[in-house]
Amino acid sequence: MSAPKKSLGRATRLVHDDYVAPSPFGGLNVGVHHASTITWPTVAAMRARDWKHDTGYSYGLHGTPTTFTLAHRIAALEGGTHCLLVPSGLAAIVLVDLALLQSGDRLLLPDNVYNPSRDLGGTLLAGLGIETRFYDPMDPASLDALIDARTKLIWLETPGSVTMEVPDLPALVAVAKRHGVLTAIDNTWAAGLLLRPFDHGIDIVMHALTKYPSGGSDVLMGSVTTRDDDLHQRLKAVEMKMGYGIGGDDAYLMLRGLATMEMRLARSGENGLALAHWMSERPEIAAVLHPAFPECPGHAFWKRDFSGSAGLFSVIVDEAIAESKVDAMVDALDLFGIGFSWGGVHSLAVPYRMAVPGGTARSASRWPHAGTLVRFYAGTEEVVDLIDDLERAFLLLKD
Numbered sequence: 001m002s003a004p005k006k007s008l009g010r011a012t013r014l015v016h017d018d019y020v021a022p023s024p025f026g027g028l029n030v031g032v033h034h035a036s037t038i039t040w041p042t043v044a045a046m047r048a049r050d051w052k053h054d055t056g057y058s059y060g061l062h063g064t065p066t067t068f069t070l071a072h073r074i075a076a077l078e079g080g081t082h083c084l085l086v087p088s089g090l091a092a093i094v095l096v097d098l099a100l101l102q103s104g105d106r107l108l109l110p111d112n113v114y115n116p117s118r119d120l121g122g123t124l125l126a127g128l129g130i131e132t133r134f135y136d137p138m139d140p141a142s143l144d145a146l147i148d149a150r151t152k153l154i155w156l157e158t159p160g161s162v163t164m165e166v167p168d169l170p171a172l173v174a175v176a177k178r179h180g181v182l183t184a185i186d187n188t189w190a191a192g193l194l195l196r197p198f199d200h201g202i203d204i205v206m207h208a209l210t211k212y213p214s215g216g217s218d219v220l221m222g223s224v225t226t227r228d229d230d231l232h233q234r235l236k237a238v239e240m241k242m243g244y245g246i247g248g249d250d251a252y253l254m255l256r257g258l259a260t261m262e263m264r265l266a267r268s269g270e271n272g273l274a275l276a277h278w279m280s281e282r283p284e285i286a287a288v289l290h291p292a293f294p295e296c297p298g299h300a301f302w303k304r305d306f307s308g309s310a311g312l313f314s315v316i317v318d319e320a321i322a323e324s325k326v327d328a329m330v331d332a333l334d335l336f337g338i339g340f341s342w343g344g345v346h347s348l349a350v351p352y353r354m355a356v357p358g359g360t361a362r363s364a365s366r367w368p369h370a371g372t373l374v375r376f377y378a379g380t381e382e383v384v385d386l387i388d389d390l391e392r393a394f395l396l397l398k399d
């Protein structure tokens, strides 16, 4: 295609023009590129296209300046070299599973895993002939016992979704390495800042960018980061076949959120610690499940492996207090929304049912608590206002 040179009809003029905007443009942010079609100056350039590397453009689905910039920034955040961006955190989990597992293979998940990942094993993966087994993340020997010749992938997560146990990550990785099995970690809680999974020898780092990186509770996105070119190409080939891609506006919002993430995380983490301390002194609370608290299983591993706290933690309400009262307390909170997707500036509270179908796998075997679990997320509000709100709502837990 070349620029129009002679007089053209009006409809054509609405589509083609000679103007080329001056370059470089000194704005501080990468532009928002929207594209499905990508064109080449010549047929030879089109034939020489390369979708495998971020060195050129081939199709909107496979990258634009906006999405490539975000992917490289996430890779740098995680300490990796390659990053794939997909439409949600869950999509990132699905991508890793489908890229690395085939019929007849075995997948190992921690029994406190993010629940949709567990569901995936029991449904979609089971239907494809992939077996999912659960290990106790607090017992590396239980992982060792489940690894067989068919085992192709081990997921790690720290702390556990909802239940907040912190596993001995290096010990679990050592077991996987001894058997030569690939490891993938869900690094969402640590936001890519509080834990360095690649330093522990983990192969794949997945992150629900929906949470802290976005920070606005308004964008869904997931990332899969590696630092091995072959592994990246294996994942990328499947990403392409599945038709996963992200839009320019979402990538732009993510870049905007990412820039302030460290400050937001620090504030949210501090607020979370303050709320957890407040809870630990309340007679209505039987246990505070926050990795920075000694009573949280694996606290010593958190101290060793993490550089700080995110604002997400859980508490166990005294078992003498009925679930209906806990629900009423949560309903009465003004500043805490009742919602799942955390990582934004708004505080949240969600009661969970642990010992029933739909609770975590962990609850089925080893869950030691009888009281209702409430997961809290501390946003960036003034912590005194959050505590005032809790003080008022906690009155409903009394007789």
Ligand SMILES: *Cc1c(COP(=O)(O)O)cnc(C)c1O
Pocket (backbone or CB within 6 Å): 087, 088, 089, 090, 091, 114, 161, 186, 188, 189, 208, 209, 210, 211, 220, 221, 222, 341
């Ligand atoms: C939210 C979350 C996900 C999934 O992210 P979505 O973008 O909501 O699909 C995965 N893992 C963890 C630990 C999460 O908190």
